Structure formats: structure tokens, C-alpha cells
Amino acid sequence: MPPTEALLALRNVSVTYPDGHVALHSTSLQVRPGEFLVLLGASGAGKSTLLRSINGLVRPTGGEVVVPDLPATGLFGRHLREHRRRCGMVFQQHHLIGRLSVLDNVLIGRLASRSLLGTLLPWRREEKLAALAVIDRVGLLPKALARADTLSGGQQQRVGIARALVQRPRLLLADEPVASLDPATAEDVLNLLHGICKKDGLTAIVSLHQVELARRYADRIVGLQQGRVVFEGSPADLNAGAVSELYAHRPAAVPVNGIPEARLPHPPITPTQPKELQPC
Ligand SMILES: Nc1ncnc2c1ncn2[C@@H]1O[C@H](COP(=O)(O)OP(=O)(O)O)[C@@H](O)[C@H]1O
Numbered sequence: 001m002p003p004t005e006a007l008l009a010l011r012n013v014s015v016t017y018p019d020g021h022v023a024l025h026s027t028s029l030q031v032r033p034g035e036f037l038v039l040l041g042a043s044g045a046g047k048s049t050l051l052r053s054i055n056g057l058v059r060p061t062g063g064e065v066v067v068p069d070l071p072a073t074g075l076f077g078r079h080l081r082e083h084r085r086r087c088g089m090v091f092q093q094h095h096l097i098g099r100l101s102v103l104d105n106v107l108i109g110r111l112a113s114r115s116l117l118g119t120l121l122p123w124r125r126e127e128k129l130a131a132l133a134v135i136d137r138v139g140l141l142p143k144a145l146a147r148a149d150t151l152s153g154g155q156q157q158r159v160g161i162a163r164a165l166v167q168r169p170r171l172l173l174a175d176e177p178v179a180s181l182d183p184a185t186a187e188d189v190l191n192l193l194h195g196i197c198k199k200d201g202l203t204a205i206v207s208l209h210q211v212e213l214a215r216r217y218a219d220r221i222v223g224l225q226q227g228r229v230v231f232e233g234s235p236a237d238l239n240a241g242a243v244s245e246l247y248a249h250r251p252a253a254v255p256v257n258g259i260p261e262a263r264l265p266h267p268p269i270t271p272t273q274p275k276e277l278q279p280c
């Protein structure tokens, strides 16, 4: 595909963390307008690193993220701010502020469009109406004034989606958006996210570890294993051989504070606004 057709491209992007761990080897990828692109891979494959390098939450140590109308020589300062404004992000652990209402959590998505000084100003009527409109789209209008910490996990993720949408992004990045949900709720939430993207023509890059969900919703799947792209194709191309290769070197679950990952409770609501959602 010629570069002009891509909404965004990665050119030989690699990420080595300060401890020397290479989480992403040289990766090139073209993101097509309107596609629902799924990054598939086991835990530790590099999905979050790749997603975060797209919106600058992780700075690539090699290569570049190319956005057609922004300078290709690395995104900094106002160009990075503009790029981040265009990239809505949905997180696995929602990153909601529990004591705030659904409406106030969603309005946080509007901060990306404000200057640092502007963040001190009260919300405008149009901003509140825009927030209520996306809350309605995710089916939570009756809960708009409820505290976020009174909602179920699936409802909280709907708020996370609404917060990303109110930003009016060109690209939606979702990092394991349904990994903390039970299978039925995961299906509902992914179905909602997919439906909104398709209706709006919104391009999405969504990381998942569930093969079946990837097969059902992806227009295209990029399979990662140990920081390398080992598969790229349509869901129909993802045959049993490709799946077993993708999960061949799955690392053992890493205990967190001595508790195996699978036994950790539902992720807590963060008490304060996380770094990722603060204006840069
Ligand atoms: N901040 C970090 N410092 C060092 N290593 C990291 C850091 N974040 C992730 N890693 C490592 O990079 C690899 C890829 O991680 P990640 O991108 O989170 O994978 P995934 O999202 O597919 O689970 C893993 O081996 C992980 O332990």
C-alpha cells in the first residue's frame, strides 16, 4: 500500500526498555483508514508496547511513527499533543476516577483538546452535551450522574469507551479492553466498540489475547510473539498452525506480589487521574 493511503504507519519501530529488555523488535505496519485492526498475542508479546508507542506513551528507541500530515522526524511538543488528541485510548483497567460521576469521567476525555491553562476552566455546555451524547451511545445515559465506582466492570469499560469517543479521535487505540471482563460481558463490550467504530468509520487498533474474539471482529490481525510480528492477515488466514505458532513460546504467568496473574481480583479504580490521561 502506498504510504499516502495509510492513516498511520510504523517504520522500523523498536522499543528497548531502560533495563535493556527488547519489548518490540523492528516493526513496520500500515494502518488503513476505517479498519478494525486486532493485535493478537500472548501476555508479554509486546501488544501494549506497540500500542503505546503509537501515541507516544512509550517513546520508540528506534524507527518512527509516521502520521501523514505531521512531521515524520519524531513527534514532539505540539505535534505530539495534536497526535495524542487524535488518538483516543481505552485501557484494560478503565482508569476511571471512582469518586467522580460517569459524566465527569467522560469529560476528562475533553482535556486533550484544551491547553494546560484551559484545563482550569469549567466545562462548557457544548462539552457537557457532547459527553452526554457519547454516554447515551454506550447505553449509560440513566447512569450519567452515578459515581463511577458504583458501576459493574462492563459498565466501567463503557465509560472508558465514551471517554475516548468524546475526544473525537481519528484513531482509537484499545489495550485489552475486555480482558478483565467475564466472557459474556466481554462479547457485549467488544461488540459495542466494534459497532461504533464501523458506524462512524473510525479506525481502531485493539489488542486482544482471545483468538476467537479476534477472528470474529478483526478486519485484519497482526500477531505478535516475543516482540516480533509473526502473523499478518485476515481472520480466515489465521489457521490452527498460525495460532499455535503465535502461542508457542508463551511465558509462564508472572506472579504479581506473589499472586498468580489469573487469581488477581478485578482491577481497582484508580483514585486519581492516571498519567496517561493528563494533558501533555
Ligand atoms: N516498563 C517496562 N520495563 C521493562 N520491561 C517491560 C516494561 N513494560 C513491559 N516490559 C516487558 O516487555 C515485554 C512486552 O510487554 P507488553 O508490551 O506489556 O506485552 P503485552 O501487552 O503483549 O502483554 C514483556 O516481556 C514485559 O515484561
Ligand SMILES: [Mg+2]
Pocket: 047, 048, 049, 175, 176
Ligand atoms: Mg498488555
